[in-house]
Amino acid sequence: MTLQTAERSFSVSPTARGIWRRGRAIVLVGVIVVIAAVVPVLLPSGSSGGGALLDPGDSSLVGSRALAQVLGAHGVEVQRVDDVATALAAAGPDSQFLITESALLTEQQAARIAAAPADRLIVGDVRHLDVLAGGLTAEIGGTPSRSRSPECALREATLAGDAYMGGSAFTAPAGSTGCYPSGGKPTLVRYVADGRTVTVVGDGQFMTNLRLAEDGNAALAMNLAGAKHRLIWLVPPAQSDETSEPGGSGGSGGSASEPKTIGDLIPQGVGWAVLELVIAVGLVALWRGRRLGPVVAERLPVVVRAAETVEGRGRLYRARRARDRAALALRAATIDRIAPRLGLPRTATPDEIVTAVAARTGEDPEQIRPALFGGAPADDSGLVALAGYLDTLERQVQDS
Structure with missing residues (x-):
């Protein structure tokens, strides 16, 4: 337009x-x-397990909550512990240690774990191998992690198939079985020492929530971690405030009874x-703020005549049948124009206005009062008659 x-x-x-x-x-x-x-x-955030790598209570990408829940659904009792004393107390012939942070152990603690009557599954961290996995040596230099084929006779690996393996390669002791080789060296080794099965894996990413659904990762993780009825999952002591035990009913060491503050609950x-x-x-x-400045007066793009405005408002009044508002507007405008000519202030009362108009025009006050201060006209013709009479009064006041 x-x-x-x-x-x-x-x-x-x-x-x-x-x-x-x-x-x-x-x-x-x-x-x-x-x-x-x-x-x-x-x-990355620690949603429920502090964000630690391979934590069974952590549902973030680096955690292992999904694996813990799957193990629990298959009858494996997953016991999350954060101190060696609790782990040793729970150890037995039907249990297996899962150690993901062996660097946090002392030599004495590693020796006590090695002497416990339980199998050992060491994942990712290859510290204290001389104690936890005697005869096994980690090769110097890292091995890239990727999807690898088992290439071995270990039943747990052959049933799982390809898996995301790497991290570290090992020189295995005599009588051991090595799988998922990299450069001719296995990244997964299993052997039996002193009647206990020892399994060492160079990279634990295949057990995380991020990688578990890829290739045969879930099957391999289940086969390795679910070999015994009870899995004692050792986590770093710094996460002792976590009390969840997904997949099992085992206890947790540390300060599990300490109440959490509101700040601890906020992600x-x-x-x-x-x-x-x-x-x-x-x-x-x-x-x-830089766009705001002083007010600038601009010329309107179009000029609307006063008569058009009056006609527009009149049509609106008529469309809404607002004869009362139209009559009030006509009377107020008339009084505003004639009051100064009559020498009356803006605070003049209706009686003073009626008396002054009657004295100036000679009209009957009983006729002037309803015209200036009466009720709403009954119909459109009454409104037109009122407008005409008010116009006559105004002209008489102006001409007198």
Whole structure:
């Protein structure tokens, strides 16, 4: 739509450029809010197990909660412990240690675990191998982790098939079985020492929530970790506040009875999200604040005549049958115009106005009062008659 004026025409129809100028602030704020919401989700966080690698109580990508739940569903009692004394107390012929952080053990603790009547599954961390897995030596230099085939006769590996293995390769002792080789050296070794089965794996990523569903990772993890009725899963002491025992009913060492504060229950990503939102709001405020300046008077693109405004308001009153409002507007306008000519202040009472108008025009006060202060006309013809009489009174006051 285009409005014509005497000088030029102005288009009032929305354009793509105008819409973009008005909406780009909203779009920018929306993008910032989306980024602020997505980034904390993508950041690694310890959802329920402190974010530790291979923690059976952690549901993040690096945790192993999924494996613990699957083991529990297949009758394996998963006992999450965070100190060696509790682990040794639970050890027995029908149990197996799962050690993922052997670097946190002392030589004495490693020796006590090696002497316990339980099998040992050492994953990822290859410290204290001379004690925990005597005769096994880790090769110097890392081995890239990727999907590898078993290439061995170990039943647990052949049934699982390809798995995500690597990390470290080993020189295995005599009588052992090595699987998933890298450069001719196995990355998984199993052998029997002093009547106990010892299994060492160079990389534990195949047991994480991230990798468990790939290739035969789940089958291999189940075959290795579920070999005994009870799995004693040793985690770092720093995570002793975790009390969950997925998949089993075993106890947990540490301070399990300590109550958690509100701060402990808030996810770590919330703080980053709040900080990013504050920064985003500040940037938008600075961006919009620089655009604000002094008020600039602009010429209207079109001039509307007073008669058109009056006609428009009249049509609105008529459409809504608002004769009372129309009569009130006519009376108020008439009184505002004649009061100064009568020498009356704006605070004059109706009696004073009626008396002054009657004295100036010679009209009957009983006729003037309902005209200036009466009720609403009964119909449109009454409204027209009222408008005519008010116009007559005003002209008489002006001419007298």
